[in-house]
Amino acid sequence: MNRLTAIVLAAGEGKRMRSRQPKVLHPLCGRPLIAYPLRTAQALADRIVLVVGPNADGVVKLAPREARAVVQSERLGSGHAVLQAKPECAEGTILVLPGDMPLLSAETVERLVDHHRKSRAAATVLTAIVAEPQGYGRVLRQGGRVKRIVEDRDASDAEKKIAEINTSVYCFDSKRLWSALGKVRADNDQGEYYLTDVVGILCRAGARVDAIPVVDPAEAMGVNDRKQLAAVAVVQRRRILDRLMEAGVTIIDPASTYIEDTVTIGPDTTIQPQVVIEGQSVIGGECVIGTGCHVSSSRLADRVELKPYCVLTESVVDAAAILGPFCHLRPLSHVGSGAKIGNFVELKKSKIGRGSKVPHLSYVGDSTVGTQVNVGAGTITCNYDGVAKHETKIGDRAFIGTNTSLVAPITIGDGAYIAAGSTVTKDVPPGALAVGRAHQVVKEGWAARKAKTREEHRG
Ligand code: UD1
Ligand code: CA
Numbered sequence: 001m002n003r004l005t006a007i008v009l010a011a012g013e014g015k016r017m018r019s020r021q022p023k024v025l026h027p028l029c030g031r032p033l034i035a036y037p038l039r040t041a042q043a044l045a046d047r048i049v050l051v052v053g054p055n056a057d058g059v060v061k062l063a064p065r066e067a068r069a070v071v072q073s074e075r076l077g078s079g080h081a082v083l084q085a086k087p088e089c090a091e092g093t094i095l096v097l098p099g100d101m102p103l104l105s106a107e108t109v110e111r112l113v114d115h116h117r118k119s120r121a122a123a124t125v126l127t128a129i130v131a132e133p134q135g136y137g138r139v140l141r142q143g144g145r146v147k148r149i150v151e152d153r154d155a156s157d158a159e160k161k162i163a164e165i166n167t168s169v170y171c172f173d174s175k176r177l178w179s180a181l182g183k184v185r186a187d188n189d190q191g192e193y194y195l196t197d198v199v200g201i202l203c204r205a206g207a208r209v210d211a212i213p214v215v216d217p218a219e220a221m222g223v224n225d226r227k228q229l230a231a232v233a234v235v236q237r238r239r240i241l242d243r244l245m246e247a248g249v250t251i252i253d254p255a256s257t258y259i260e261d262t263v264t265i266g267p268d269t270t271i272q273p274q275v276v277i278e279g280q281s282v283i284g285g286e287c288v289i290g291t292g293c294h295v296s297s298s299r300l301a302d303r304v305e306l307k308p309y310c311v312l313t314e315s316v317v318d319a320a321a322i323l324g325p326f327c328h329l330r331p332l333s334h335v336g337s338g339a340k341i342g343n344f345v346e347l348k349k350s351k352i353g354r355g356s357k358v359p360h361l362s363y364v365g366d367s368t369v370g371t372q373v374n375v376g377a378g379t380i381t382c383n384y385d386g387v388a389k390h391e392t393k394i395g396d397r398a399f400i401g402t403n404t405s406l407v408a409p410i411t412i413g414d415g416a417y418i419a420a421g422s423t424v425t426k427d428v429p430p431g432a433l434a435v436g437r438a439h440q441v442v443k444e445g446w447a448a449r450k451a452k453t454r455e456e457h458r459g
Pocket of ligand 1: 009010011012013051072074075076077078079080081097098099100135136137138149151165166167168194195196222224
C-alpha cells in the first residue's frame with residue numbers, strides 16, 4: 001500500500017513577524033495558524049510528522065495525539081527541516097505542508113495527492129499564478145515541463161517576471177525525496193538548505209516533476225509578516241461568513257462582521273452590523289444579534305434577541321430570552337428562557353430563572369434567581385465583603401423593589417416582597433414583605449414655618 005505521510009513545517013523562526021511567540025501560534029479567526037494545515041493533514045494522511053523549532057512546546061501541544069513531532073534544533077532551511085522528519089516517515093508518498101498557508105483547502109491538497117499518485121511523477125508541486133509574485137519562489141519551465149524553482153532573492157530580473165509561484169505544498173515519492181535532499185547545497189543568498197532545490201535535482205536526474213496550479217490563487221497566500229496575516233484574515237473571514245450565509249444565516253454587513261471559525265449559528269438568525277462572535281460560541285436559529293454585540297464562548301438557544309451593544313462571555317442564554325441594549329454577562333451567567341435582562345445590567349456567575357426580569361441598572365453576582373422574579377431598577381447584590389464572595393438566593397415569583405441592596409449571604413423566599421430602597425441583611429421567608437429602610441417622617445406646614453424663621457432672622 002502507498003502510505004501518505006504529511007510533513008507539516010513549523011520550525012521557521014518567523015523573523016518577519018517581529019514577535020516573541022512562534023509565528024504559527026498567531027491566531028487567525030480563532031485558531032492558531034498551525035491548526036489549519038494540521039486539520040488538512042489529519043483529514044488526508046495516514047501519518048503526520050510535525051517539524052518544530054526549539055522551545056516550541058506550545059506548537060507541539062496543538063498537534064493531534066497520533067502525530068509525531070521532531071525538533072529542528074538549527075534552522076538551516078526548509079530542505080533541512082524536511083530531512084529532520086525522515087526517521088518518522090513511512091515509505092510511500094510524502095506530502096509537505098507549510099505551517100504558514102492557512103487558506104489552503106483540503107480539497108486542493110487532495111487533488112494534488114490524487115494527481116501525484118495517478119501520474120507516478122517523482123514529485124508534484126502545487127503552484128499558483130498570481131498578479132504579484134514578489135517574495136515567492138518562481139517555477140521555471142522548459143517546453144512546458146517544470147525544470148526547477150528559483151527563490152525570489154536568487155532570481156534574475158527575467159525570472160522575477162514569472163507569475164507562476166511555488167506554494168510550498170508538494171508531493172514526493174519518498175525514496176526520490178530522500179536521495180535528492182542529500183544532494184541539496186546551501187549555495188544561495190541565505191545560505192540555507194532549500195527544499196525547492198529538490199525539484200531541480202530530480203529534473204536533472206531525469207525524473208519527472210509535475211506542477212499543478214491552484215484554482216483560487218488566494219489559497220496560496222502565505223503569512224510571513226503581520227500585513228500578510230491581516231490580508232489572509234480578510235479572505236478567511238469572508239469564507240466563514242459565506243459558509244454561514246449558505247447555511248441560512250442573514251448577515252446584514254459582512255464587511256463589519258467578525259465571526260471566528262469556531263462558531264456555529266443556526267438558520268434564520270440575523271446578524272446586525274459590527275458584531276463580534278468568537279471562541280466556542282453556539283448560536284441557535286431565529287436569533288437576532290444586535291449592532292455592536294460581542295459574544296465570546298457563549299451558548300444561545302433559539303429565538304434569543306440581543307439588542308445592540310451586549311457583551312457576553314462564557315455564558316448561556318435559553319430560548320427566547322431578550323437581552324440589552326447595553327448589558328454585560330460575565331462568565332458563568334445563565335439566563336433562563338423568556339427572561340429579560342435590560343440596560344446597564346451586569347450579571348456574574350448567576351442563574352436567572354425562566355421568565356424573570358432584571359430590566360435596568362443592576363448588578364447580580366454569585367446569585368440564583370428563581371422563575372418569574374422581578375428585580376427592580378438599581379438592585380445590587382452585595383456579594384463581596386472585602387474578603388470573600390457570598391451567595392444570594394431569590395425564590396420564584398419574588399418581587400425586589402427598586403434600589404434594593406441584598407447583602408449576601410442571603411435568601412429571599414418564594415413570593416416574598418422587598419420594599420423599594422431596602423438594604424436587606426437578614427433572610428426573608430416565603431411570602432413575607434421586608435422593609436429595610438428608615439421610616440419616612442412627614443412634617444406638615446414645615447416650609448411655611450421655615451420661611452417665617454428666616455424673615456425673623458433678617459428683621
Ligand atoms: C517558501 C519557499 C518559496 C515559496 C514560499 C510559499 C523555500 C526555500 N521557499 O518561501 O519557494 O514560494 O515558501 O509561501 O522553501 N521552515 C522550517 N525550518 C527552516 C526554514 C523554514 O521549518 O529552517 C518552514 C517554515 O516554518 C515554513 C516553511 O518552512 O512553514 C517555509 O519557510 P519560509 O521561511 O516561510 O519560506 P518562504 O520565504 O515563505
Ligand atoms: Ca512562508
